[in-house]
Amino acid sequence: xxxxxxxxxxxxxxxxxxxxxxxxxxxxxxxxxxxxxxxxxxxxxxxxxxxxxxxxxxxxxxxxxxxxxxxxxxxxxxxxxxxxxxxxxxxxxxxxxxxxxxxxxxxxxxxxxxxxxxxxxxxxxxxxxxxxxxxxxxxxxxxxxxxxxxxxxxxxxxxxxxxxxxxxxxxxxxxxxxxxxxxxxxxxxxxxxxxxxxxxxxxxxxxxxxxxxxxxxxxx
Numbered sequence: 001x002x003x004x005x006x007x008x009x010x011x012x013x014x015x016x017x018x019x020x021x022x023x024x025x026x027x028x029x030x031x032x033x034x035x036x037x038x039x040x041x042x043x044x045x046x047x048x049x050x051x052x053x054x055x056x057x058x059x060x061x062x063x064x065x066x067x068x069x070x071x072x073x074x075x076x077x078x079x080x081x082x083x084x085x086x087x088x089x090x091x092x093x094x095x096x097x098x099x100x101x102x103x104x105x106x107x108x109x110x111x112x113x114x115x116x117x118x119x120x121x122x123x124x125x126x127x128x129x130x131x132x133x134x135x136x137x138x139x140x141x142x143x144x145x146x147x148x149x150x151x152x153x154x155x156x157x158x159x160x161x162x163x164x165x166x167x168x169x170x171x172x173x174x175x176x177x178x179x180x181x182x183x184x185x186x187x188x189x190x191x192x193x194x195x196x197x198x199x200x201x202x203x204x205x206x207x208x209x210x211x212x213x214x215x216x217x218x219x220x
Contacts, residue, residue: 005174007175008175008178010178011182015185018185019186020188022189023189026189026191027197030192081122086155088119091108092111093110093116094111117163124156134152148195151194154186157183157187158180158184164180165179
């Protein structure tokens with residue numbers, strides 16, 4: 001596939017369909033796995049409700065724990081920076097919103113392109129800083145697995161290829177755009193089968209923790 005335009009059409013057509021199908025089926029299997037496994041029946045008399053504490057825990061966990069911030073300020077600040085940056089680039093970049101609207105018929109307001117561009121630049125720096133910290137921190141270096149580094153690559157590639165395509169730093173442009181779309185598709189394919197699944201399952205886990213505390217009458 002030597003023609004850049006042919007490559008772009010392939011990633012926007014068959015490859016995109018395959019990536020979306022793998023992502024949807026993979027996530028469905030993971031979520032079903034969680035709910036099919038279920039939890040043991042609790043025969044103790046409930047001291048409180050589950051739904052309210054469950055949702056409060058989901059919302060409350062957005063804030064950084066002061067103790068964690070004191071113990072590991074670098075991890076908290078860098079982690080929040082690149083997570084928020086990735087979300088902004090994904091959900092508030094106008095071309096991404098237009099693509100979602102074309103696929104699903106759902107759209108929302110976005111941020112000006114230069115603002116998202118600046119956010120992506122900061123996010124890239126934060127991701128590189130996180131990688132260097134992992135490579136040099138004695139404990140993190142020892143605990144890190146191949147999967148951790150592969151996840152970093154899979155997360156970094158959509159951002160860097162998007163940045164290069166936006167600034168026309170790779171020619172021809174169809175090749176640059178095609179590489180960005182392919183990187184995003186690789187991210188989608190990897191998501192259900194790696195630790196990236198926490199993007200979705202973390203919500204379930206947080207709700208369950210809060211609901212369990214609420215049932216026991218423990219402040220969540």
